[in-house]
Amino acid sequence: METSACTVTVIVPVYNAERYIRRISEALVNQDFFHYEILFVNDGSTDGTLEILSDVCRENEKQLITVISIENAGVSNARNVGVQNAKGQFITFVDSDDLVTPDYLTNLYDPFKNNVRGDLISMVNTTYVDGITIDVQERKSASCMDFESALRLMLERTRVIDVDVWGKMFPKSLLKKNLFTPNIIFEDLDIWPRLLKSSQIKDIYISGTYSYIHIEREGSLMHSNASMIDGTVIDVINQGMNIVVEEFPTLLTAYTERTISALSGVLEKKHGENFYWRNEVFEHLCKYATFSNFINSNSVKTKLLILLASFKNLAFYNYILARAKGY
Template sequence: MAYKVSIIVPVYNVEKYLSKCIDSLINQTLQEIEIVLINDGSTDGSQIIIDSYTKKNTNIVSICKTNGGLSEARNLGIKKATGEYIAFVDSDDWVEKEMMSDLYFLGKKHNADIVFCNLQNVDEKGEIFKLLPQLPQLSEKIILEEDFTVFGEMSCFACNKIFKRELFNYIEFPSGLHFEDIATIPRLFLKSKVIAKSNKYLYNYFVRKGSITRNYTSKGLDMFKAIGLVKEDFSISIYKNNTEDWEKFVILQGFYSFLAYYAYVKDSLVKKNMIIHLKNLLKEENISKSDIIYLKRYNKFYLFSLSYLKIVFYTLNIIRL
């Protein structure tokens, strides 16, 4: 069978959630899909669950490897995938049954290189507690040479998109780097000509209770390496003159997303070093405090669209720059 979409699912110690994820994939309304499950060295019962599905579903590919991290697992999945488009789903998330069909046929309708949809945060009970709309102000078809807004304003999720497989020629997720999506997804956009979008909420992003207590370390500095990788590709792309959109990208990721991580770092010396790197980035990119304050996203001033506590947090950090 010629597969329309290959769905790559890295798996690491998620036996409690894995079945719900796989069930949402095998029940897709789009029949011609390939599901590539990469067991990245799980030490729980994840492989037993995977084996139970591969016995019953001929379109599931099971690959076991030693633990190497998310990027390494995804890159292996890309090499094994045979579909026209590639999708990524996290193994503790699940998707709506029409997701792959909707995105695939939007891609065919507009000959789009990338197609994306909205996401929603869900809790342990499967209840939605936050909607994550993606570029609602843009049309269904986006020709990047006519409107490059998407580059500066997008959220760099890999999981709510499908990508033409050939976009990954010469591009991999950087192994061992935190913020691997930020280092990779914008580079795929830079190789694209046409993007399509659905305003449906088709991806369920599971937020585990207590997950905010995970370890936040100096790995946050990888944000600047990620931005550096994207800059290399941006500087030689056909979109290199879209400097305003580049500035938006740097502010959104290098300031706002970076500080969202920084907020949970406990080590005071690490925090001090992170602020030094942030100041250096803003100086190198010639970004002023007013540029940060008046950044517009989705036709709104981004800072003032946030909650009161976030406005206070970001404003205090703008003052100290």
């Protein structure tokens, strides 16, 4: 594969990240990789983020860094702006409060370098840190699997691979055809079915290295997104379900359980242990044919166990089970 002046673009959406932005900037500048750029998309930060990024740019002798400032419109829009301005043939996303190892880009790019067709998505294993413990998964060896099998593992939350878009490398041409949907949460659950349906990507390559360090903390994107819950979330979930039903029916159970679990988790952060919002969520979901078909399937009791685990509320679980029989 030929190497252009800029082979890889690293896109970092940034919002009020003054506590972390210098740290991730240094980690990205000090990669053992050549021919790449770092594109920070400042999503209307109101703290000192932009000033720090300006200092980092002045201090950077390699001239790797570009900063684009936009009005605040959410992480999906920021990622899209990054994709549209990327110079590299390949794109990887990094969250501003996470960390990467010095060989992060090398480990992601090597599969493309060794595959002249480039018909794959590359990802590295992830270390999860919650501030106290470091959770390193057992997978250590590199492997390659078909896209559908990989998506199943993402949806089943095995953490062999995860549904988030960080820690992965995509051909830019693929992302330009499948931009993120703005103003929604669960943008990762939204984009993967679309990528799987529309692309010529056949394989996902998983590096044997742990090169991405995801730091989970209060105030993270998942926590802050709780305020964005509205009816469009259900529309996004339904669109994903429709793709799965039409193109990949064997993934319907995994996709439905994953989206319900994600929705319930965010809503619980927003509303706490309140029974009534759960009732409203179920009513919305049951308006859609794909969910109604799912919930009426023969293995309904097994599939609804995820709700019991997610909501941790036996009364609500029994309520859902009773209501499901009426749809």
